[in-house]
Amino acid sequence: MSYQFITSAKLPTRHGEFDLHVFENDDGQEHVMLSVGLPVGDEQSATDNTDQRQRPAPLVRIHSECLTGDAFGSLKCDCGPQLNTAMQAIQAEGCGAILYLRQEGRGIGLTNKIRAYALQDQGHDTLDANLMLGLPADARIYDMCAPMLAHVGVDEVRLITNNPDKVAYLTKHGVNVSERVPLVVGVNDMNAEYLATKRDRMGHLLDKEFYTAAHLNK
Numbered sequence: 001m002s003y004q005f006i007t008s009a010k011l012p013t014r015h016g017e018f019d020l021h022v023f024e025n026d027d028g029q030e031h032v033m034l035s036v037g038l039p040v041g042d043e044q045s046a047t048d049n050t051d052q053r054q055r056p057a058p059l060v061r062i063h064s065e066c067l068t069g070d071a072f073g074s075l076k077c078d079c080g081p082q083l084n085t086a087m088q089a090i091q092a093e094g095c096g097a098i099l100y101l102r103q104e105g106r107g108i109g110l111t112n113k114i115r116a117y118a119l120q121d122q123g124h125d126t127l128d129a130n131l132m133l134g135l136p137a138d139a140r141i142y143d144m145c146a147p148m149l150a151h152v153g154v155d156e157v158r159l160i161t162n163n164p165d166k167v168a169y170l171t172k173h174g175v176n177v178s179e180r181v182p183l184v185v186g187v188n189d190m191n192a193e194y195l196a197t198k199r200d201r202m203g204h205l206l207d208k209e210f211y212t213a214a215h216l217n218k
């Protein structure tokens with residue numbers, strides 16, 4: 001699969017102003033990058049690489065689309081608070097990027113995610129629900145990340161994530177992850193089980209102490 005840069009523009013948000021870049025893959029699927037303090041368009045060739053190397057690597061968040069969490073404020077997951085917190089952290093640093101990947105439902109798409117939610121309504125956990133539908137636990141790929149980051153001159157990142165797969169994938173595809181920055185926000189009574197499943201069955205790096213006493217019996 002190849003990924004092509006299409007266009008960019010300024011995007012003022014409640015967290016501050018970002019440069020929004022649109023990329024498209026061979027199938028016409030669009031991915032978005034929000035960047036701050038990174039070169040845009042022709043600025044890249046004018047950037048002094050020596051100077052860039054002396055600064056800490058940019059803070060980067062690879063965020064998978066979650067319509068229910070990102071747009072509707074769903075309490076079933078932690079996506080909305082993670083996105084907002086990452087945007088704030090990157091603005092506070094003045095340098096970094098959000099890669100917003102259109103891989104809804106861990107890559108199984110919105111319809112299948114809602115089918116999985118229906119199974120969760122019957123008591124199955126997030127992992128089993130995918131498997132019961134005959135779908136992979138996680139169908140995401142991250143091939144687009146290296147070319148998207150290269151577009152803004154980035155080949156080393158401090159990655160905001162609890163998911164070790166993302167660190168491994170970037171490293172394998174030529175992006176050096178100098179630090180993993182944990183992001184545990186938006187824990188509530190409705191998503192504590194979901195987070196515990198990610199920790200216990202999907203290898204996410206979530207420590208017990210992040211949970212309130214009510215959630216510690218897992």
Ligand SMILES: Nc1nc2c(ncn2[C@@H]2O[C@H](COP(=O)(O)OP(=O)(O)OP(=O)(O)O)[C@@H](O)[C@H]2O)c(=O)[nH]1
Nearest residue numbers: 064065066077103104105106113116126161162163
């Ligand atoms: N299939 C499925 N997808 C879900 C479910 N809950 C959230 N998602 C999707 O999961 C993706 C987010 O992945 P997460 O597993 O929450 O977190 P992550 O991105 O792997 O890891 P972090 O970087 O630590 O946030 C988004 O695409 C959501 O739409 C669910 O119950 N079933």
Ligand SMILES: [Zn+2]
Nearest residue numbers: 066069077079
């Ligand atoms: Zn979500």
